Structure formats: structure tokens, C-alpha cells
Amino acid sequence: MTSRPSWQKPAIPFPRLILILSLCSAFAPFATDMYLPAFSQLVNHFQTDAGHIETTVSFFFLGLSVGQILYGPLIDRFGRRKPMLAGIAVFLLATFGCLLVTDINTFIGLRLLQAIGGCCGMIIGRAIVSDLFAQHEMARVMSSLMIVMSMAPICAPLIGGWIVTHYDWQAVFFALLLLGTICGLAVYFGLPETKPPHITASGNLLRGYLTLLQRPAYLVPALSGSLTQSCMFGFITGSPFVFLHHFGLNEQQYSWVFGCITFAFIISAQLTKMALRRYSPKQIFSTALLANSAFGLMLYAVTQTPHMWLFIIPLWLTIATLSFLGATSTALAMSNAGDHTGSASGLIGLLQFGCGFIASSVIAASQNGTPYPMTITIAACGLLGTLLWFSGSCRRSAELSARG
Template sequence: MNFRAILILGALSAFGPLAIDFYLPGFPAMATAFATDETHIQLTLAVYFLGLSIGQLIYGPIADRFGRRVPLLVGVSLFTVASLACAFAPSLEWLIGARFVQALGGCAGMVISRAIVSDKCDAVGSAKVFSQLMLVMGLAPILAPMLGGLLVNLYGWQAIFIVLTAFSAMAALAVALGLPESLPANVPRQPLSGALRQYGRLLKDGEFLGHAMTGGIAMAGMFAYIAGSPFVFIKLYGVPAEHYGWLFGTNAAGFILVAQVNARLLAKRGPAFLLSRMIWVYLAAGLTLLGVSSLHTEQLWPLLIPLFICIASLGCIIPNASACAMSGQGARAGSASAMLGCLQFSAAATAAWMVGVLHDGSAMPVGMVITLCGILAVGAAMATRRLYAARIATQTSF
């Protein structure tokens, strides 16, 4: 794939994280504006996760039936309109509803960008492209909190959604002018009536489900960190709000770095091999984070080291798990991408909810949820490798 296509796909893939990370510094201002507390403002985050989960299941079959471009343009346009509605929300209820619609539009880019990569590349090529997309996507969590905090201080929280409106409008223009249809004309188009059957087949595909759950559960740990980090950094350890973005960006930089190293390692090792090794690094860092958080240290830096390793390791885990899950999906790549995204963000919503439920005024809930995600992700990875080994043994016996 050429650089222009990767850049456009990276921007589309960034819709989800950008619309999350960008407005985190605005939580206190939004709580004040709507005369509520930050717990209720967090509903706008939870409903966004819900919209991402539901919306991806809708776009997958549509992309397999009508191609990639038209559903993509519709979704990006919907995100643009909903972002403008968020900016002028007169009440919290309005904002929650607009965030749900925003997620329904934004997930089109996430689903269809994976399907486009699958249309164009094999498993190793897909893993390389996904790693390159991590570079573009990774800029969002580095720059978004810092820029979001600056916009809130200068112009108010509404400015965040105005910028999202402009960004999505430019992305729609880039798709219209620079991203041709990728679904080959000779590939049979999947009927919408068979969407449920396709999802049923995917859920019965043990290797697809195993890889999807490995990446999705590991990624859920990152969203536990996203949900809990404003409290841990700003309120618990007294980090100034304007410096929050620097800590957030440092972890994102580690994510990008490992993703680029992963792209180079793929020349020697396959994505499944790298995934099976890095998932243990993620678990070890999670256990270390839990141990440090249980000590209730007065300084922040002991927490930052294992947290950095956790987030950085995802730069290898997410692209390789996605590539393994999408490998060989062919004409049902859209549905496979949708199911992959739905599982990922369902796990993310659950992890974010658990951090809130376990909240006890310490860093322990974040450490507990990330460790649990590590244990479950390792279990899913090991089970998937056994399924793969059994399938290869069966094929070679004939």
C-alpha cells in the first residue's frame, strides 16, 4: 500500500482514540458547565464505547455488500455532524446522545480501514501495515490531551468538538479524493440477509475468536488506564492538569516505538510468534504495576515504569492479533473486522466500568484491571496456539 493510503487509513483509524483522548482534559469544565460531577460526565465516555461496539457490527456487513467507499463516506459524515451537535449541546442528556451518534459514525473508519488492509495484503503484509497505522494513530494520544487541555483553557470545552468537526470533514474529503474502492469487482458481494450467519461462523471459528480476544482483552487494559489515569495522575499524585498530556503522551510514544520495531521484526518472525511472546511481557508488567500500586507509594515514578511497559507492549500485541484474526477472511473481511472491533470495545467498556466500580481512592483499581486483562489475554493466546497446532497436525496427517 502507498504512503497516501496508509496516511488516510491512519486518520480514519484515529477517530476512535482521538474522540476519547482529546476531551479527557475537559471533564472538570464539562462537569461545571452542566452542574454535575465527573462521574456523570464519564457516561459520555461509556456511551461512546457502547456506540463503537454496536456500530461496528452494522458497518461490517454493509461494507461486504456495497464496498468500502460509500459506507466509509457515510460514517465519516455522520461523525462530523454529531461532533458539531456535541459542541452545541444544551444539556448533558443531549451530549450523551450526540456522543453515541458520534461513535456510530466514527467506527466506520475503524472497521473499514482494517477491511481495506485485508483486501490489499496477506497476513504478514497486514501486520506491517497495521504497525505503520499505529504510528499515525499513536500521534492522537500524544497530542490530543495536550491540545485538548490548551483548547479548554483558552476557548472552553466546546472548542474540542469544533476541532473534531473540522478534522472529520477533512478526512471525508481525503477519502473522496484519495481512497479508491479496494474490494475487487470479482469478489462475490455478501448479502445483508446473511450478516447474522456470518457472525455466527466467525464466533465458531476458534482461531479468529482466540486472536480477537487476545488483542481485545489486552487492549481493554489500555482503556482501564485511560479511564483511571486522570484520577491517579491529577488528583491522587497532584500532577498539574496541563502536565497530564505529557505523561499520557510518553506512554503513547512507547506504544508507537514498539509498533515500529514490530514492523521490522516481522521480516524475520511471523505475527503469531511475536504475539505469543509479547503477551507475557504485558502480563509481567501488569503484575508489577499491581504490586507497586498495593504499596501506595508517595511518589508517582514507581508506577510509571510498569505502566509504560504495559502500554508500549500493546504496540506489538494489537497489530499482530488483528493481522492473525483477519488473515484469510477474504470476502467476509468487513464482517470479520466488525466482529473484531466489537469484541475489542466491548472488553474496553467492561474494563473502564470495572475501574469505576472498584474505585477506592488509590491506584489499585487500575493495576487490578490491567493484571486481570493480562491473565485473560495470556489464557486466550495459549488456547489459540493449541487450536492452531491441532489444525496443522490434522492437515499433515492426511
């Protein structure tokens, strides 16, 4: 780790740091994925249709996006611990509210609030890593986080499927309350303040965002990575219909298939750590983008196949590229954030979940009884992210050549 002058970084045991940040970052995948097997129960409970239930996913992504804007300047001004604890409290209150309501629109609103509280772990976790590590170390730490965090989207639907099979959908939200309580206690007792004293929010809360939006070295990897991460949001939103209705799986079978596909995260996160020993984040990011686009096109090509495993193979490979892309794009962007680390982390989250909300909404609005809404969205997100990155790289190369 590198040290800034006149400031001593807090000594946090690495395993404890990874465990606490991973737990807090697991709010989003657990709150998103654990209740997916309960979609049929939610339709019956709220006396509504599948489109409204899919909207509860879309609005959760919207809440994750909105929350990033709020936390960015706050954590530069008030530090990391207090906003983290406040976000966990909001998450717990909204989760409890979800258990009490009977109106679907109120439930959707509480899901939005739940996401705003729950996103604190992701954005503040990125800022803490940026506080403590340099770029190459940061990419390795992010990949270590992803190994642990990748267990969440695997375990969440499996746990949710088991809970829904033996109890009901409300038990899922009781489990989320338990998770939130554990995370709050872990942060309160085990995570010291890490914000360097020289980092302060400006009087104008938008100034940091405006500065970053005018900095291509930050914006291009952040937006390109966010577009490709939308492949996961498309998968989360579209997969219940594709596997439960199109391929005819039951809730427990769907949970296992979902876990099998997201297991790609664990493998690729470990491979990312190994690759970073030999290659730069930029090299890995560029290669993973090309792979993501190729696998996304393969998935689109097999959309109409009646063979589920032929469909799963390119989907699995597409999801596998996202660990490479997430760790390296974050490291590339955050290393060019300057003193706006909190705002930079918030803007990355805004871009990721904003793109995810758009992808999720497109799938929900274009549902036509086939897997096409999901496969087209996944392929398009990967292609757009790849085109943005390489066009931005070509432009920077041309500018450097002109200066030379």
C-alpha cells in the same frame, strides 16, 4: 502484494493510503483523548459529578463497539467508500450536537452517536488493508498504520490540554469538526473503492458473524487481542483520576504525562515492523502477551507507591506491548476470515470495544479514591488474553496430534 484472479487491485500510492487510513482511524483516539483534560470543566458545565463524566467515555466505547456490528456487513455489500463517507457525516453531525446541549444525558447520547459514526475509519481501514495485502504484508502495513495512529493519543491530550487552558471545552469539539471535515475530503478525493467483486454480503447479515464465531483460528487471536487492548481503555478511563487527583497534577501536566505514556506506541510500532522481518506474527504475538501480563502484574504491585514515576514505568511498559499485540492479532485473525473480511473486521472492532466498554465501566463503577480500579483492570485484561491464547494454542496442538 498478491493478486486475486480476474481482479486488478486499485493502484494507491502507499504514503497516501497510510495517511488517509491513519487520519480516518484517528477519529476514535482524538474524540476520546482530546477532551480528557476538560473533565473538570465538563463537571461544572453540566452541573454533574465525575462518575457521569467518566460515563461519557464508557458510552463512547460502547458506540465504537455497536458501530462495528453495523459496518461489517454493510461494507461487504456496499463497498468501502460509501459507508466510510456516511460514517464521517454521522460523526460530524453528532459532534456539532455536542456543542449545543446542556443536559448531561443528552450529551452522553450524542457521544454514543459520535462513536458510531467515528468508528468507520478503523473497521473500514482494516478491511481495505485486508483487500490489498497478504498476511505477513498485512502485519507490516498495520504496524505502519500504528506508527502514524500512535501520534493521535499522544497529540490529542496535549492539544486538548492547550485548548482547555487557553479556551474552553467547546473548542475541543470545534477541533474535532475540523478533523472530520478534512478526513471526509481526503476519502472523497483520494481513496478509490478496494472491495474485490467476489466479496458479497449474504442475505442473512448475521451469517458472516456466525461463521466467524465458529472458526477458532479467527476467534481466538481476535478475542485474545481484544482483551489485551482493553488495557488501553482502562488507562484512558482511569488515568484522569489517578494523575489529576491521586498524584495532584494540573491539566497541562497530565497532558504531558499522558503523551509520554502513549509515546510507547510509536516506539513499539517501529519495533514491530523490525521484528516482522525475522519472526512470524504468531511468534511476536505470543511473546508480547507474556510481556504484557508480566508488566501488568508489576503495575498492580506498585499501586500504592507515592512515587509517580515508579508507577509510570510499568504502566508505560504495559502500554508499549499493545502495538505488538494489535498488529499481529489483527493479521492472524483477518488472514483466517475467508471471504468475510468486512464482517471479520467488524467483529474484531466489536470485541475490542466491547471489552473496552466493560473495562471502562468496571473502573467507573468501582471508583474508590485509589488507583486500584485502574491497575487491577489492566492486569486482569492482560492475564485473561494471555490465558485464552495459550489455552487455545494447546488445544489446537492436541487436536493436531490426535489427528496425526
